[in-house]
Amino acid sequence: MLVTFKVYRYNPEVDDKPHYEKYELELKDDGVILDALNKIKWEIDGSLSYRRSCRHGICGSCAVKLNGKNVLACKTPIKEAVEMFGNELVIEPLSKNKNKVVKDLVVDKKDFWDKHDKVKPYLIAEIDEHPESENLIKPELVEILEEADYCIACGCCFYACGSISVNKDFLGPQALAKTYRFTSDVRDDAKKERLELVNELGSGIWDCVKCQACIEVCPKGVDPFIKITHLHNQAFEEGVAKRNVATKHAEGFVHSIKKHGILDEGMLVLYSESVKVVRHLPEAIAMFRKGKIKLPWQMPKSEKLGEIQKLIEISQTHELKD
Numbered sequence: 001m002l003v004t005f006k007v008y009r010y011n012p013e014v015d016d017k018p019h020y021e022k023y024e025l026e027l028k029d030d031g032v033i034l035d036a037l038n039k040i041k042w043e044i045d046g047s048l049s050y051r052r053s054c055r056h057g058i059c060g061s062c063a064v065k066l067n068g069k070n071v072l073a074c075k076t077p078i079k080e081a082v083e084m085f086g087n088e089l090v091i092e093p094l095s096k097n098k099n100k101v102v103k104d105l106v107v108d109k110k111d112f113w114d115k116h117d118k119v120k121p122y123l124i125a126e127i128d129e130h131p132e133s134e135n136l137i138k139p140e141l142v143e144i145l146e147e148a149d150y151c152i153a154c155g156c157c158f159y160a161c162g163s164i165s166v167n168k169d170f171l172g173p174q175a176l177a178k179t180y181r182f183t184s185d186v187r188d189d190a191k192k193e194r195l196e197l198v199n200e201l202g203s204g205i206w207d208c209v210k211c212q213a214c215i216e217v218c219p220k221g222v223d224p225f226i227k228i229t230h231l232h233n234q235a236f237e238e239g240v241a242k243r244n245v246a247t248k249h250a251e252g253f254v255h256s257i258k259k260h261g262i263l264d265e266g267m268l269v270l271y272s273e274s275v276k277v278v279r280h281l282p283e284a285i286a287m288f289r290k291g292k293i294k295l296p297w298q299m300p301k302s303e304k305l306g307e308i309q310k311l312i313e314i315s316q317t318h319e320l321k322d
Contacts, residue, residue: 001027003082005036007048008092011103018096021045027078033091034062034073037105050105057219060154064105065092070156070217094159111168112158115175119197123182124190141186148181148227150220157214157224169203173214173224176205180227183234195240198231205231206246236318248272258312261302266293 003025010018023040034052041048051061055074062073067085081089093105100107127135157173164170171179179198182188198204205228214224232250235241252271256264266284270277277284287293302308 001029001079001082002087003027003036003078004088005040006088006090007040007104008090008096009048009104010098010101011047012098012101018098018101020090029079031078032074033064033066033071033076033078033081033089036078036089037062037073037091048105049103058152060152063094063154063156063219065094065159066090070094070160072154072156072219075219094155109155112153112155112172112174115158115171116153116178119171119175119179119194120190121175121178121182123185123188124193125187126189135187137186144184145181146184146227146230147220147222148177148184151177151181151222152220153178154219156217156219157222160213160217162211162213163207163209167202167207170207171198171203173208173228176208176231177222177224177227180231180234183231191234192238192240195231195235195238199235199240199242201244201246205235206244206250233317245272245276254312254316258309260299261305261308262300264294264296264299267296267299 005023005025006020007023008018009015009021023044025036025039027036027039034055037048037050037052041050050064050073052074053059053061055062057072057075060072063070064073065071066073066076066081067090078089091105093101093107094109095101095107100111102108151174153174155174157177158164161170161172164172176198179194183191183194188194199206201207208225208228210225212225218224232241236247241247249268249272252268253263255271256262256268265287269280269284273280284293288295
């Protein structure tokens with residue numbers, strides 16, 4: 001299989017700006033992207049820099065951007081990539097910010113690791129320093145983690161996150177999924193402390209814009225987005241959530257669905273922001289003209305409103321506290 005690789009090259013010590021170099025390779029049908037990078041480095045251009053280690057999708061070192069999508073080079077079949085993107089595959093670093101690129105496909109992940117460390121990604125508990133047996137829990141309690149412990153800290157979700165691209169303070173999907181991994185572990189004694197950390201406006205769970213890019217790029221199926229949603233619920237359940245525009249927005253969803261069976265977008269904003277809603281008046285008028293929002297007496301009801309209300313009653317486990 002003949003494939004052209006267009007590889008991002010940039011050495012800050014000698015290059016004024018990044019550029020791309022093309023390499024035409026004859027590869028086996030069962031190869032992966034990492035095989036191609038190895039072939040380029042070992043047989044064509046030894047100056048190419050990239051990270052790699054385990055080759056088994058465990059260490060997360062070889063994460064790169066393939067035709068705009070963050071992937072693990074060692075777990076991405078070349079044949080599938082060609083079927084999806086065509087015979088020219090573009091390989092880039094997770095971030096093309098010149099201040100982050102160390103060399104070629106290697107990026108400085110300090111921002112990622114700082115946020116990873118901030119959530120204390122380890123069990124906090126009073127345990128015997130010299131235990132005679134393992135600290136085991138029942139399988140059904142492990143299932144509550146929902147595979148959050150599968151995260152390999154590759155950074156794919158972090159560098160694909162829409163919130164981080166505009167808010168450098170946001171902890172990011174990986175750190176928040178890691179938080180859930182421990183807030184849901186019955187052996188951990190720091191649940192409330194962890195929730196208080198990620199409950200902060202500007203950096204925590206309420207600043208996720210729900211773009212769901214983290215779901216698409218996670219190579220281990222962790223689904224950080226649903227973990228963030230679970231953290232929302234835990235914040236309410238533990239009495240950590242504070243009454244502010246973010247939590248009122250979440251509560252407003254419930255009120256709207258419970259009343260109509262569908263979302264009343266206009267009233268949702270009013271409920272969330274109260275008198276401050278006037279600042280959105282121009283947008284509201286434009287949305288009203290296009291039929292995106294309706295006046296209260298115009299709101300339709302779902303045909304299955306009764307069933308929806310029963311589902312809410314069964315599933316709702318908490319009330320927002322002042």
